[in-house]
Amino acid sequence: MPVSAEDLRSIFLFAQFEDSELELVREIVTARDYPARALVFSQGEPSPGLWFVRRGRVRLYRVAPSGREFTLCIARQDNLPCLGACPLFDGDRCPANAQALDAATVFFIARQRALEIAAQHDSMARLLARVLANHSRYLMRLTSSLALHCSTPRLIDLLLTCAQERGRLTERGIELDLDVSQNLLASLLGTTPQTIAQDFRALERAGVLDAQGKNIIIFGIEQLKRMI
Amino acid sequence: MRSPTTRELKAISFLADLRAAELETLARAMEARAFANRQIIFREGNPCSGLYIIKTGQVKLIQTRKDKEQLLAILQAGEPLDLVPFLDHGPHSFSAQARGAATLYFIPPETARDLIWGTPALLSSVLNTVGARLRTLATLASDLVFKDVTARVCKILLEQAHAEGLPQRDGICLKRTLSRQEFASLIGTAREVAWRSLKKLEDEGVVKIERNQITLLDVERLAAMA
Numbered sequence: 001m002p003v004s005a006e007d008l009r010s011i012f013l014f015a016q017f018e019d020s021e022l023e024l025v026r027e028i029v030t031a032r033d034y035p036a037r038a039l040v041f042s043q044g045e046p047s048p049g050l051w052f053v054r055r056g057r058v059r060l061y062r063v064a065p066s067g068r069e070f071t072l073c074i075a076r077q078d079n080l081p082c083l084g085a086c087p088l089f090d091g092d093r094c095p096a097n098a099q100a101l102d103a104a105t106v107f108f109i110a111r112q113r114a115l116e117i118a119a120q121h122d123s124m125a126r127l128l129a130r131v132l133a134n135h136s137r138y139l140m141r142l143t144s145s146l147a148l149h150c151s152t153p154r155l156i157d158l159l160l161t162c163a164q165e166r167g168r169l170t171e172r173g174i175e176l177d178l179d180v181s182q183n184l185l186a187s188l189l190g191t192t193p194q195t196i197a198q199d200f201r202a203l204e205r206a207g208v209l210d211a212q213g214k215n216i217i218i219f220g221i222e223q224l225k226r227m228i
Numbered sequence: 229m230r231s232p233t234t235r236e237l238k239a240i241s242f243l244a245d246l247r248a249a250e251l252e253t254l255a256r257a258m259e260a261r262a263f264a265n266r267q268i269i270f271r272e273g274n275p276c277s278g279l280y281i282i283k284t285g286q287v288k289l290i291q292t293r294k295d296k297e298q299l300l301a302i303l304q305a306g307e308p309l310d311l312v313p314f315l316d317h318g319p320h321s322f323s324a325q326a327r328g329a330a331t332l333y334f335i336p337p338e339t340a341r342d343l344i345w346g347t348p349a350l351l352s353s354v355l356n357t358v359g360a361r362l363r364t365l366a367t368l369a370s371d372l373v374f375k376d377v378t379a380r381v382c383k384i385l386l387e388q389a390h391a392e393g394l395p396q397r398d399g400i401c402l403k404r405t406l407s408r409q410e411f412a413s414l415i416g417t418a419r420e421v422a423w424r425s426l427k428k429l430e431d432e433g434v435v436k437i438e439r440n441q442i443t444l445l446d447v448e449r450l451a452a453m454a
Contacts, residue, residue: 147416
């Protein structure tokens, strides 16, 4: 499917591109649709190129020999939208699996074409640099929180981020809808669904929030911040 | 201290793809800086302080949350320190500390940024290195989730054996260069927990712990447990 310049610009990484540069990208990019739960790429496969999430959510995850899954991140149009930057440079295999969580549209650029444009056009090189930097900083925070925190502060950190991104201030407190299931939440926090359920009950007992399925109401955001 | 010669720089694999003229420009912008044992080179959260490449010695990369420390890696001669700030103008995302006396090649931040973005071979080397580190970070994060402390201890021992192990009659011998605290924070756990796990491996006859060295007696079993 062809991709329009406006479509590309809607991904913030392309927002600063000149019209002529967007035209170059438009010539080599294709849009691909994935149904919910479809695999976009698999760990260990040679990497064909770069993906930019335009619509829906794509999760990047690893699977242990035991079958347990760990979700490294959830890519969206406005959060870590570009996948595949890591094998782009070393030419090595995909370090993780990517799966569409909802019906997703993803823009794809073949590896060689992406590298050619980056070699000739500063804005593409800067885009790739920014993607690598964003992923680096994200993974740095993730490893330190996995190494230094137990699951409760990691859950609180995630709730605070969600509250900031899409919390609604109501008379009861800050309301937010978690857009992930308990299983996905557990694999995102590197723990089990049972532990997550226990963590939620403990936070409810402490009176800082109320969790009804995916609906969360945070009563004491300052108290929650102090609990990290 | 004096600037390095292009020959010294040519020997650094991070700079291997640069042409002679590019290395000369780099050498002119560089100076060698000496750091004492435990001296902080830069701190997490601070603005980019420059481009550093290790000339001699070792550097620890550390993340700190409240009073807890995670040792991300111990870098060796030839390796560059933080490169990410040159890609996004952001601050340092970890602290760097000299481990023993160390000498580092240094270029001030603005000059380094201009050189990186003005030298395609250098930019490509920076992007490759950050890409490779991203891969390592993803594995580190997954190990913290998938592997228990014993498995992570086994993995660190095997990695050390691969890097600096000496084959001996009864197994592979590792000099104990890491302190107990360093060993634990590399594994991402408390000192006592890491030590208990190491002692358990000794009880099971997989390793032998002595004052100055650890001998890996059963590498296959260690690999199966990692």
